[in-house]
Every structure is written in structure tokens, then in C-alpha cells.
Amino acid sequence: MRKGLSFRVKFISTFVLICLIAFLLFFANRIASEYVILILNLIAINIIFSTSLTLINGITGIFSLGHAGFIAIGAYVSTLLTLPVEQKEMTFLIKPLIYPLNQIQISFLPATIIAGLVAAGFGYVVAAPSLRLIGDYLAIATLGLGETIRIVANNAWSITNGALGLKAIPPYTNIYWSWGWAFITVLIIASLVKSSYGRALKAIREDPIAAKAMGINVFSHQVMSFVLGSFFAGVGGSLWAHLITTIDPKSFTFTKTFEILIMAVLGGLGSISGAIIGAAVYTVGLEFLRFLESPFKIGPILFPGIPGMRMVVLSALLIILMLFWQRGIMGREELSWEKFYGIFRCFRRGGKS
Template structure:
């Protein structure tokens, strides 16, 4: 018989876990190599992307393929707000930067929040008409709107510097910023999902008609879920831009959305824990398989590196995974303290019987 832990016990365990994670990240920021720091930052940013998209696709039940557009909006807005004025004068050679961006320079935190709010505003503008559609039509509409953002960025020379992109972005993103925002994202969305509002979103996902019959305002709930997901996508875009320090419209193509969708599906649609693990596995796996793109030895045989081979291998692994775990690693389940405690009890019982 499975037993549940006391609420106080769960709280203590959660605090201990947060302290251990925070201390480990602090040590990594101080002593880890630049490569490890980059990997940890990318992992945190991908967690933000995956959890925010999972709120839209997995929990709210909206099949959106336009996440890259909101990431682009957040990246450009935050960059325009933090880029030094002198750097802006050097970068905008074809057309001068428009007012008020040409005279604004602010710190990273308010710029990140503003970037998220602007992305959320565009999310509302997109959601209001698009959510009148359903199924494949909605997916095509959001995919097209994401491409519209990229094309506008490619041609709005007086705002985005067009195809030349923006370089020399201040490298503000570090482990504290990226993982701090990752914790905020997970905590906010998990709290939302576990609230009555989240239960309404799940009811809409399962059966919109039945949810409407129960008195749930389906349209407003879906719009709100879309807007919140867009906000955190914008925040993640701001962090990403200030990590790689250079952005251009090609960085925000439809491939970016599909990469995030892979993380979500890998972990399990509807599972926040799954999105976290999916993002971590994808980030580490993508970097680990980089060895396939440079010459390497397999026993006594030296094999030449093949550019793009890591994506092929990763795709094959994901296909195999989907064949055996069609709902992802976690499905719609979450990794909880009760689940861990019951697993440990079963192990102990097995050892005692053995």
C-alpha cells in the first residue's frame, strides 16, 4: 500500500533540494570551465523554453508552432534596451535605429521583464484571432505567424538591423540569471497548473465542449495560457541573446520551434518534470554528439567527422524513443516526493524479501 508523505516533510525536502542545487550552481559559476558554464546556461534556457511551450501545447491543449517568434521578440527587445548607445551607432549602418531605442540603455533585469511583457502582448494579439481555429488549422496559423516575425526582423532595418543582425550584445547572462529565471518559470507554471485555473486548463485540453458546459470560459483560459507561455518565451529569448551575444533573423526559424517541441515531446506532453528532463537530455545529448562531427577513433579505425551527423543520430534516438515510449519519458505524470518515497520503499521491500 502506497503512503503519502506529510506536507511538512515535503517542504523540508524541497528546501534541502533547492539549497543543494543552488550551492552546486554557485560552485559551477565560480570554478567550472567556460564550456561547462555555457552548457549549464543553455540547459536552463532550454528548460524555460520547454516548460513555457508545454504550458501551451501540453497543458492548455493548444497546438502552437510559433514559439520561436516570441523568443525572437524577447531577444530583440532586450538587446535594444541593454545595448550601449555607442554600440548602436556603430551597428546600424544601413538605416539609423528609430526613437526611443536609439537613446535608451538600461540594466539587464528590467530589460528582461520588459522583453517578456512585450512578447506576452504580441502573444495576446496572436492568440485572440488564432484561437478561433482548432487542430491543424491552428498549428498552421501559429507556424505562419512565427515566420511573419522572422521575416519582419529580416526586413525592419531601422529596428532589428535586418539580415546583419546585432552583435556585441553585453554578456549579462550567467548561471545565476539563467537558473534563477528557470526556477521562476517552473515555480510559476507549476503553481498555475496545480491551482483551480490549471485544472480548468486541463479540462479544456481533454474536452473543450464538456469544459464549456461546466461553465468554464474556454476562450479566455486558452488566451491566458498562451500569453503566460509567450511571456516566459520572451524572457528566455532575452537570456539567450545575452548569452551568445549575437542574434540575427536566421536564429529564429521554424527549426528553433521544432527543437523545443522535441524537448517537450521527449519528456512528455503535459508534464513539467518531463519538460525539465527533456530539455536537459536534449542539451547534453546535442553537445555530447558533437564528437561525431570531427574525426574520431572507433577502436583502431579512424572515422572522418560528418557535419550535421549529431542531428541525424539524435533524431534516430528520438524516433526509437517515441516507438517505445510514445507519451515520452513521463507521459503526463510528475516526479513527486511521494513517488520517490514509494519507489524507495519498494526497493527496500524487494531487498528484504531477497
């Protein structure tokens, strides 16, 4: 029977991979165009969104559709904390910003952490009553709560500036911030999933009644998962706001949640590796299909650009994928060094034969 790889080999391999990714990101940041850097930032932020939703929906089995609400909370909280005081005075014209937010300006890192903590706090407030529901009722409740957050943002003029939104947000998000937080998100959630706590979450996903009979506190585990996922959604919202530099309530409709759900399902709902792959494929695919919205030629035929066509094509491709490959790219499997070295050994043996 073949033994698995030692901890030393896994650690060295992981360290080399992280160093390689860091070098490539540093190299891209130096020579790549602003458009490519924007795509790399979006991939990292979408990895945060997709991984945090995978923890809630895929690992714990909570069918939540309110992720956009926690992203909105993170975006607004961090923006209000980092905007210069002079900019706040010029932005809040209809109603002045409430005290003490109108006098506060802090740096990006503590603002992002606070944004995540506030989103986690709201996640707890939402989870405590909502998680007593099951199935479709839970999905409807979380969807309604997410929409409630958006509607409050649309009407709370003295906090969010209402429908006008917030403009001229400091562009603090860069490759290092976005990919650094993506690494932290994946590391924490993947470590949690591999722990005994993660095994309890998976048991709850498979059969909450049997898990409860085994002595697992189903409710507290579900709340913890929901709160942690909400925290990273808030962090991702902060990064996203400081990347696009303008936000308003229309940025956080339920469509945003469905986009993140598509990434998680595309990669394989229940797989952290799948969440990463799904986020990357969705982000790049969405940009690759952008040409469909501008006039283009195929041979002698000129096709007029149709706004929104890339979403139609991508949705059709996803429908085909779900019809013929329902498990997604990874299913519930995870990438591992054992699998990588196993494939490498197979290729090496094939070359020798």
C-alpha cells in the first residue's frame, strides 16, 4: 500500500507554489496593462466571494441567497471609514452624514477589518432567527433579508447617501491587497473544513437530524459558518468598493448573489478548490465574451453588438454544463499534492514505456 506524501513535502510544495504565484503577481503588477490588473483583482475578489458562499451553501448546506447584502454592508462601512472628511461634506448634499462618521477617516486595513466585523455582526443577527427555518423557506428568508439591506441603503440618506451612492472612493485596492485577502480567506476556510469542526459541518449538510443525534450542536455550527462567511463577504465588499471607486444600492441587487452562486456551482458546490476555479473561469469568461456586445465580423457577415449578450451566452453555457455535468468542475473533490504527484508519476511512466 502506497504511503501518502509527508508533511515536509507538502509544506515545501505549497511554499514554492505560493512564492511562484507571488512572483507572477509582482511581475504582472509591473508590466501588465491596467485592464489585465483589473481582471486579476476581480478574480481575487470573486474568489473571496465564492469561497465564503461555498462555506455557507456547499460545506454547511445552508441555502442562503442573501450574500449581496453582506457585501453591501462591507462596501459601505469601509467606504465611510476611508473617505476624506472634505469628500464626505461634498458628497452628502441632501442630508449630512451622521456623527461620528462625518469626522472619521482611518486607513484601509483597519477599515476593511471593521467592515468584515460589522458584516459578521449583521450575519449573526440574520442567522439567529433565519436558521430555524429549513429548505426553501430559509432561501426565501435570506433573499428577503438581503433585499432589505439594499432597500435600507437606498433610503438611509444620512448614512449611505441614498440612491446617489458614494463616489470618488480612494482606490486603495491593488493586486497585493486583493490576492493577500484571497489567500487568507482560502487558508482559514480550508483549514476549518479540514478540522473536526469542518467534518461536523459536512455531517450537518448530509443529515442534520443524524448529526444532532451524534451530539453535534447543529444550530451553533450553522450560525458560526454563516457568521464567518458573512465576515469574508464584508471584506470582499470593502475590496470591491475600493477597486471600482463608486457604489450605490443598484450594485447590490440579488443578481450579485446569483453571480456568486454561479461561480460556486460552476466550480463544484462543496469544494474550496472548485470555488477558486469557478471564480477564475467565470471572471475571465465574462470578459472574454465582451466582444459580443460590440459589432463584430465572422467572415463577410457583420453582427451588431447586443448589450447583455455575453450574459446570455455565458448563461447558456452554464445551463449546458449543469445538464451534462451537474457536479461542476470539481464536484466535492479538492485539489491535493497527492493527486498532482500521482498525475506526474503517470506521465513519467508513460514516457519511459
